[in-house]
Structures are given as C-alpha cells and as structure tokens.
Amino acid sequence: NGNHWGYSKENGPDVWHKNYPVALGSRQSPIDIPRQVSHDPSLGPIVLDYDHCTSINISNNGHSVVVNFDDTDDRSVIHGGPLENPYRLKQFHFHWGGKGCDGSEHTVAGNSYASELHLVHWNAVKYQSFDQAATAPDGLAVVGIFLETGDDHRWLHTITDAMYMVKYKGSVTDFKGFNPKCLLPSNLHFWTYLGSLTTPPLHESVTWILLKEPIVVSEKQLGKFRLVLFTGEEEDQRLRMENNFRTPQPLKGRRIRSSN
Numbered sequence: 512n513g514n515h516w517g518y519s520k521e522n523g524p525d526v527w528h529k530n531y532p533v534a535l536g537s538r539q540s541p542i543d544i545p546r547q548v549s550h551d552p553s554l555g556p557i558v559l560d561y562d563h564c565t566s567i568n569i570s571n572n573g574h575s576v577v578v579n580f581d582d583t584d585d586r587s588v589i590h591g592g593p594l595e596n597p598y599r600l601k602q603f604h605f606h607w608g609g610k611g612c613d614g615s616e617h618t619v620a621g622n623s624y625a626s627e628l629h630l631v632h633w634n635a636v637k638y639q640s641f642d643q644a645a646t647a648p649d650g651l652a653v654v655g656i657f658l659e660t661g662d663d664h665r666w667l668h669t670i671t672d673a674m675y676m677v678k679y680k681g682s683v684t685d686f687k688g689f690n691p692k693c694l695l696p697s698n699l700h701f702w703t704y705l706g707s708l709t710t711p712p713l714h715e716s717v718t719w720i721l722l723k724e725p726i727v728v729s730e731k732q733l734g735k736f737r738l739v740l741f742t743g744e745e746e747d748q749r750l751r752m753e754n755n756f757r758t759p760q761p762l763k764g765r766r767i768r769s770s771n
C-alpha cells in the first residue's frame with residue numbers, strides 16, 4: 512500500500528514502530544558491539560556447510576539485492592557456535608551507505624563499516640517453513656559480515672555484474688552456482704546475541720552471529736551497489752538504493768558473547 516515501509520524520512524526506521532510496534536521491543540537489531548565483550552569458552556566454532564549449496568536467483572525487492580537459495584533440503588546449513596540445531600541457508604543480501612558514507616547496521620565500539628552482508632538461515636529441524644520459523648524466538652540465524660573498502664574483492668564482481676540485471680524493484684534474474692563461501696573472511700571468530708530482523712516485520716527471532724573480521728571490497732565495487740534503484744521501472748521517481756540500513760537499537764540488558 513501507499514505508506515509501505517522504506518528508508519526515507521517519511522517511511523524509514525524512525526516511523527516503523529507505527530505499523531510494527533515490536534520496533535520498540537526488548538530484543539531489537541542491530542546493536543553496537545562494545546569494546547569489551549565477555550568471552551564464552553563454551554562457544555564452539557561456527558561451521559558453514561555450503562559445499563552443495565544451490566543459489567537460484569538474484570532479485571531487487573525494493574529494500575536490498577537478495578540472492579535466494581533452494582532451501583528444500585539440508586544441502587547448505589550452518590551449525591555450531593551458539594546454535595542447538597543446524598539452520599538452513601535461505602538467502603543473503605546487503606545493507607550499504609551513500610557514496611563515501613558508511614552503511615553497516617551493526618557498529619563496533621561506535622564505528623560503522625561501509626556495508627554489511629547478511630546470510631539468513633532458518634531452523635528447519637523445529638519448524639516446517641521459513642515463515643513459521645521467522646516468528647519463533649529460535650527460528651532464524653543470521654551471519655553478519657562487515658565490508659570495508661580497499662582493494663577489489665576477487666569474487667564480488669559476479670554479484671555486482673548481476674546487479675545490473677536487477678536495477679529496478681521487482682526484477683529477478685537467474686543466479687545459479689554461486690557459493691557464498693567465497694565471501695567469508697579467513698577467520699570465523701564471532702560475537703553472538705539474541706536479536707531481530709532489521710527490517711519490518713522486525714520479528715524477534717534471530718540469533719545473530721557477527722564475524723569479527725571484515726572482508727575488503729573496493730569503492731568501485733560498492734559504487735555498483737548504488738546503481739540499483741529502490742523504485743520500479745514503471746515509477747516516474749528514480750530513487751538510488753543506498754543507506755538501506757537501520758541504526759543500532761537499545762541493548763536492554765542483553766548479553767553479548769564472544770567466541771575465542
């Protein structure tokens with residue numbers, strides 16, 4: 512409908528609570544990760560079993576660019592870390608800023624990164640569908656990876672080239688054979704806490720696993736993210752997709768744990 516949520520002054524994060532009151536809830540995301548976080552030796556390593564993953568397509572949903580996966584079986588899952596079950600990979604997407612501006616969602620000791628990659632997984636052991644898992648307190652697990660600017664990322668071009676094909680909201684194009692393992696940093700040390708989706712419906716169903724080590728991408732590559740539009744081909748307004756991030760939310764007494 513007309514007043515659909517987005518990232519502008521009129522429909523952005525500051526007014527989401529009007530249609531989504533959980534925006535003012537007790538386990539909202541993102542958050543700032545303080546300098547000192549308690550180390551939990553009982554936290555095992557996070558394991559990403561993506562070897563047989565099956566990407567299907569890449570799409571522009573009007574809020575981000577999303578790569579969707581076949582999640583009809585356990586071919587690509589994450590397990591370990593804080594998770595009690597394996598969680599199935601459903602999609603990944605990015606949040607980013609404007610030219611020369613940062614656009615991560617989580618911050619670390621008050622510092623933002625240029626962009627943030629989210630790998631969204633769901634608990635198919637306990638729930639029958641993603642939608643059902645998305646409303647359960649232990650339904651989703653999102654791995655967050657920070658992007659900082661520097662040299663070109665060796666594999667990101669496959670995604671930025673495909674972004675040309677999904678310039679307009681509602682566009683989708685085939686995107687097969689992409690394994691997101693190539694987007695991981697060398698080190699999988701992480702912070703973890705209980706939070707929420709960072710866009711409406713803002714469900715408080717996410718176990719967050721934030722990797723401490725950022726990956727490096729170039730300004731040129733990030734610039735190609737900004738050729739994507741929030742708006743559809745049929746709309747007269749052409750709004751560049753950028754600054755599609757929510758800012759840190761109150762911690763409200765939550766514990767953040769650190770792996771090694």
Ligand SMILES: Clc1ccc(Cc2nnn[n-]2)cc1
Pocket residue numbers: 629631653707708709710711712
């Ligand atoms: Cl299905 C879905 C819904 C919202 C988002 C946005 C988001 N939530 N947490 N990080 N990003 C991602 C996937």
Ligand SMILES: [Zn+2]
Pocket residue numbers: 604605606629709
């Ligand atoms: Zn996200």
